[in-house]
Amino acid sequence: DGFEGNTGIIIIAATNRPDVLDSALLRPGRFDRQVNVDLPSYKGRLGILEVHSRNKKLAPEISLETIARRTPGFAGADLANLLNEAAILTARRRKDAIGIKEVDDAIDRVTIGLSLTPLLDSKKKRLIAYHEVGHALLMTLLKNSDPLNKVTIIPRSGGVGGFAQQSFNEEMIDSGLYTRAWLTDRITIALGGRAAEEEVFGDSEVTAGASSDLRAVADLAREMVTRYGMSDLGLVALENGNNEVFLGRNWMPKVEYSEEVATQVDQQVRAISVRSYQEARRLIRENRGLVDRLVDLLLEQETIEGEQFRQIVQEQTGLSLASPATSASATA
Numbered sequence: 001d002g003f004e005g006n007t008g009i010i011i012i013a014a015t016n017r018p019d020v021l022d023s024a025l026l027r028p029g030r031f032d033r034q035v036n037v038d039l040p041s042y043k044g045r046l047g048i049l050e051v052h053s054r055n056k057k058l059a060p061e062i063s064l065e066t067i068a069r070r071t072p073g074f075a076g077a078d079l080a081n082l083l084n085e086a087a088i089l090t091a092r093r094r095k096d097a098i099g100i101k102e103v104d105d106a107i108d109r110v111t112i113g114l115s116l117t118p119l120l121d122s123k124k125k126r127l128i129a130y131h132e133v134g135h136a137l138l139m140t141l142l143k144n145s146d147p148l149n150k151v152t153i154i155p156r157s158g159g160v161g162g163f164a165q166q167s168f169n170e171e172m173i174d175s176g177l178y179t180r181a182w183l184t185d186r187i188t189i190a191l192g193g194r195a196a197e198e199e200v201f202g203d204s205e206v207t208a209g210a211s212s213d214l215r216a217v218a219d220l221a222r223e224m225v226t227r228y229g230m231s232d233l234g235l236v237a238l239e240n241g242n243n244e245v246f247l248g249r250n251w252m253p254k255v256e257y258s259e260e261v262a263t264q265v266d267q268q269v270r271a272i273s274v275r276s277y278q279e280a281r282r283l284i285r286e287n288r289g290l291v292d293r294l295v296d297l298l299l300e301q302e303t304i305e306g307e308q309f310r311q312i313v314q315e316q317t318g319l320s321l322a323s324p325a326t327s328a329s330a331t332a
Helices: 042-052 064-070 076-092 100-111 123-141 170-175 180-190 192-201 208-226 259-286 288-301 306-317
Strands: 148-152 163-168 303-305 327-331
Touching: 042 064, 042 076, 076 100, 123 148, 123 163, 123 180, 123 192, 123 208, 123 259, 123 288, 123 306, 148 306, 180 192, 180 208, 180 259, 192 208, 192 259, 192 288, 208 259, 259 288, 288 303, 288 306, 303 306
Parallel strands: none
Antiparallel strands: 148 163, 148 303, 163 327
């Protein structure tokens, strides 16, 4: 309480929002030492997996090192959940030990959702296939993109009709040092599904399936303009990374620039999106025969692994394509 010398007492507290703590709590003699606990690195994830796998029987081919490299951005609870889900799948499939297939499916469950019954042959299934191949093909063709891990049209809980999954460069993701070329290709990839729909089915047949992609594009393009100085507005930082309304503070988001600059920001965001969409449509249009072939294969197999996908693209285009990294994330 600040009035008595309780030197033998140490109080420890934890929060996910240190930015909203009252300054009186943080003055000297109170909570004056802060320890930031980031998401675990590769070594941290490996250690956590070793702890949670002690009471689980793993198949000889399972490598905790490989799982750790595939799961950047996972917290300790996520890793524990992953192994628990893998164990549940192993029991349901009446296997004696957790195998690679169970781990792969568990990662998909944790990151994307439960798999549902595949769709019957229909126009909807074909449209989803073109949408996901649009994403996957751009992941494969764009030179600054991380390689494709797999593409599937098996639906997931939460309304996900399918997804194309990349293998990201863990060092860049952990460091946050994104290049302008990589960010631009990310936006182009996100627009690949809508581009494929419009090229194949026409403007009147595009669907609402790209809604989450468009939100991601808007957020990423705005960050390029207002935070990273990667637009024609120049080297300016107009927004910070945390504009949330929390605990009654800042009922209106704080605007740090004029209405004129806000208009210019909107124009720049739109310009980045339009350029990327035009590039996505160009690549889909120029490789239309390849797109049709990949869609037919995806409809037949329902899932295409990245290596098989790259082999087909390489045979058709003659390009030398990158091999996958060891961590993955998905675009629906």
